[in-house]
Amino acid sequence: MLHQSQYAAEKSRRDDAAKQKRAPRDDRAGSRVALPQTPWVRLGDKAPDFTQDSTQGPIHLYEWMGDSWAVLFSHPADFTPVCTTELGMVARLKPEFETRNVKVIGLSVDPLFRHDMWAHDIAQTQGVELNFPLLADADRKVAQLYDMIHPNAHATETVRSVFIIDPKKTVRLILTYPAETGRNFDELLRVIDSLQLADDHKVATPANWKPGEDVVILPSVSNTEAAELFPRGYKELKPYLRVTPQPNFEPPGQEASRA
Numbered sequence: 644m645l646h647q648s649q650y651a652a653e654k655s656r657r658d659d660a661a662k663q664k665r666a667p668r669d670d671r672a673g674s675r676v677a678l679p680q681t682p683w684v685r686l687g688d689k690a691p692d693f694t695q696d697s698t699q700g701p702i703h704l705y706e707w708m709g710d711s712w713a714v715l716f717s718h719p720a721d722f723t724p725v726c727t728t729e730l731g732m733v734a735r736l737k738p739e740f741e742t743r744n745v746k747v748i749g750l751s752v753d754p755l756f757r758h759d760m761w762a763h764d765i766a767q768t769q770g771v772e773l774n775f776p777l778l779a780d781a782d783r784k785v786a787q788l789y790d791m792i793h794p795n796a797h798a799t800e801t802v803r804s805v806f807i808i809d810p811k812k813t814v815r816l817i818l819t820y821p822a823e824t825g826r827n828f829d830e831l832l833r834v835i836d837s838l839q840l841a842d843d844h845k846v847a848t849p850a851n852w853k854p855g856e857d858v859v860i861l862p863s864v865s866n867t868e869a870a871e872l873f874p875r876g877y878k879e880l881k882p883y884l885r886v887t888p889q890p891n892f893e894p895p896g897q898e899a900s901r902a
């Protein structure tokens with residue numbers, strides 16, 4: 644485990660560099676880390692592909708994803724309290740992601756040996772093994788590709804970015820959280836449910852929707868098509884606002900009552 648004083652020294656080294664508005668020396672590489680400008684990644688873009696070291700060996704994103712969805716998320720640094728709880732939560736929720744054909748992959752700009760040491764702390768404090776890969780992006784290759792370093796928030800550490808990538812490798816969600824706030828990973832599952840419903844059933848999900856609640860029919864679907872697609876019917880509140888029960892959802896007990 645990294646001793647508190649070692650962590651404090653590392654943190655102070657980074658903060659000093661940040662104050663001087665320059666990237667700190669990367670002691671492993673023996674050279675200053677450059678942060679060149681890269682084009683933004685936006686919704687609908689092809690997710691930038693990469694190969695990078697991880698706690699589960701080198702990962703080539705597209706190959707690793709195969710036909711799955713992916714959640715790629717960054718956190719500011721290893722051995723930090725909020726990040727520790729986040730990784731524990733994602734490890735606990737892994738079966739929920741798997742049910743939805745989603746692979747999860749974390750990232751910070753710390754080197755692999757620190758990830759490996761931190762994994763012990765995560766298991767010890769969160770009661771769950773780190774059961775998904777954590778990219779060791781010490782050269783900031785992936786962080787730059789995905790614009791995960793916001794220099795006015797912190798010169799060198801990644802912010803809490805999230806990218807949901809679909810099996811066609813299209814970016815479907817981008818979220819950016821500050822270092823101070825741990826993410827709500829149930830919300831990511833909710834978004835994945837919504838995106839998968841939209842792809843499969845030509846519907847969208849209203850504000851604060853939860854699985855099982857009514858959905859709305861995409862404006863591109865005509866009323867004639869809607870009548871075929873949604874045999875349980877729909878309510879037309881306005882020509883552009885048509886509400887229908889969630890297509891792939893049977894309310895509990897309904898099947899039994901029909902039998």
Ligand code: BEZ
Pocket residue numbers: 719720723724725726727822823
């Ligand atoms: C954390 O993960 O606990 C954290 C990281 C950077 C700043 C504040 C909190």
